[in-house]
Amino acid sequence: MRWIEVAGALGMTAVAAGLQQSPPAPQLPQAPGMPSVPAPAPPVVQPPRFVVVVDAAHGGDDTGARLSGGVLEKTITLGLAARLRSTLHARGIEVVTTRQADLNLPPVSRAETANEARGAACLVIHATATGSGVHLFTSSLTPTANARFLAWQTAQSAYVTQSLKLESEIDSALAHAAIPVTLGRASVEPMDSLTCPEVAVEVAPLVGGHVTTAKPVTDAGYQAAVANAVAAALEQWRSDWKQ
Amino acid sequence: MISRIIPRVQKYIFFAMVVACVAMAAYLIRLRNRAQDRLQAQSTRAPTEIAETAASAPKTVTLYVPNDLDDSLTAVEWSIPMPADRNAQARVLLESLMEAYRAPDSTHPMNVTTGIDDVYFLPAPQGKRQSGDKGELAVIDLSGALVAAQPSGIEPETLTLLSMMETLHANLPAVTEVHFLVDGQPRETLAGHADLMRTYLAAEGESQGGGGR
Numbered sequence: 001m002r003w004i005e006v007a008g009a010l011g012m013t014a015v016a017a018g019l020q021q022s023p024p025a026p027q028l029p030q031a032p033g034m035p036s037v038p039a040p041a042p043p044v045v046q047p048p049r050f051v052v053v054v055d056a057a058h059g060g061d062d063t064g065a066r067l068s069g070g071v072l073e074k075t076i077t078l079g080l081a082a083r084l085r086s087t088l089h090a091r092g093i094e095v096v097t098t099r100q101a102d103l104n105l106p107p108v109s110r111a112e113t114a115n116e117a118r119g120a121a122c123l124v125i126h127a128t129a130t131g132s133g134v135h136l137f138t139s140s141l142t143p144t145a146n147a148r149f150l151a152w153q154t155a156q157s158a159y160v161t162q163s164l165k166l167e168s169e170i171d172s173a174l175a176h177a178a179i180p181v182t183l184g185r186a187s188v189e190p191m192d193s194l195t196c197p198e199v200a201v202e203v204a205p206l207v208g209g210h211v212t213t214a215k216p217v218t219d220a221g222y223q224a225a226v227a228n229a230v231a232a233a234l235e236q237w238r239s240d241w242k243q
Numbered sequence: 244m245i246s247r248i249i250p251r252v253q254k255y256i257f258f259a260m261v262v263a264c265v266a267m268a269a270y271l272i273r274l275r276n277r278a279q280d281r282l283q284a285q286s287t288r289a290p291t292e293i294a295e296t297a298a299s300a301p302k303t304v305t306l307y308v309p310n311d312l313d314d315s316l317t318a319v320e321w322s323i324p325m326p327a328d329r330n331a332q333a334r335v336l337l338e339s340l341m342e343a344y345r346a347p348d349s350t351h352p353m354n355v356t357t358g359i360d361d362v363y364f365l366p367a368p369q370g371k372r373q374s375g376d377k378g379e380l381a382v383i384d385l386s387g388a389l390v391a392a393q394p395s396g397i398e399p400e401t402l403t404l405l406s407m408m409e410t411l412h413a414n415l416p417a418v419t420e421v422h423f424l425v426d427g428q429p430r431e432t433l434a435g436h437a438d439l440m441r442t443y444l445a446a447e448g449e450s451q452g453g454g455g456r
């Protein structure tokens with residue numbers, strides 16, 4: 001069985017910095033008439049780095065679903081991920097992506113990229129021709145307490161509680177943008193192996209109703225509305241997230 | 244020479260482990276043969292059972308029908324003739340679900356006529372029922388036709404699996420766990436998303452079934 005060590009290196013550094021005693025400021029003999037030099041400020045505890053991992057699902061031979069107009073899901077997810085990356089950058093949020101081209105990428109490589117980035121949030125982007133609005137999914141694993149070593153296949157279990165909070169923030173932001181949302185739990189690779197608060201964001205077409213106008217997943221305005229709402233949620237998550 | 248190097252205790256342990264391995268292998272082969280016999284008996288019986296189905300009295304069953312628009316499962320009562328054999332009952336339940344999928348006003352449209360190749364039961368490896376009895380693992384062997392008709396996506400695929408698991412669990416409560424095969428073989432995903440390599444808890448839908456606002 002494969003294991004992941006999750007000693008929060010950044011967290012440990014922060015704690016160590018917090019515990020470190022600052023040496024007393026040296027008392028320099030002051031020359032007469034010289035202005036006084038302020039003592040150096042005590043070291044500031046650096047907050048953990050806030051990184052968002054964006055995984056454009058599918059790619060290469062794995063085309064994903066076939067959407068309206070024969071467009072492949074792998075193409076839509078790549079476009080959506082790029083849109084989200086630039087929207088997040090514009091809000092000053094650092095982003096790590098698992099792929100930026102049409103290539104075969106096994107789930108294990110995606111999980112490795114995400115876990116090495118120590119993401120404060122991991123978003124797995126999918127698209128489907130079924131349903132309406134945005135489907136948010138978290139892992140179906142039962143939440144467990146955090147531990148130093150986590151089994152690779154169930155590593156997400158230690159983060160499920162945080163993932164549900166992140167999902168709730170994205171849900172609120174999408175609702176605010178009048179985009180219909182459904183919430184669910186699912187068992188889809190590589191979600192169970194990610195060691196970060198994670199949500200799968202599956203974008204479906206907008207079905208026309210009394211509140212919404214019908215729009216395909218390929219609609220640029222619809223994609224921008226989804227990306228903006230998700231980015232707003234992550235900006236909120238930056239204040240709410242605790243490592 | 245070697246016998247002098249290896250302590251006697253370790254030798255005993257080694258031989259005990261060899262005996263245990265042989266015994267376990269024999270037990271597993273016996274279990275496998277029994278399961279095969281059951282399957283064979285069932286496939287030869289199947290036509291008669293279907294004939295019996297037509298004759299048996301209708302029974303009210305609960306089907307969990309998915310709705311793609313709000314990611315929900317709705318319990319619907321159907322009155323259908325049920326055979327006496329449990330394997331055949333499971334097949335009738337799941338084929339009735341397929342009928343709901345392909346109905347003209349379906350909320351989870353899938354054009355599939357024969358979605359289930361087989362269903363058989365094994366003692367559940369981990370599950371126990373609330374009564375304390377050992378639960379059952381239902382192995383649902385899906386047809387290639389169902390996989391071909393399944394729309395790709397996390398939501399539609401998860402709903403298909405949850406609706407089958409919930410329907411089996413509601414009508415055959417001894418079923419605590421469910422595993423899926425496709426044409427008798429293990430398969431990674433249903434249509435690119437929902438994991439088919441794992442064993443699901445049959446009541447999983449009750450706790451994790453989604454739902455829109």
Ligand SMILES: [Zn+2]
Pocket residue numbers: 057058064065073125126127396397436
């Ligand atoms: Zn997908």
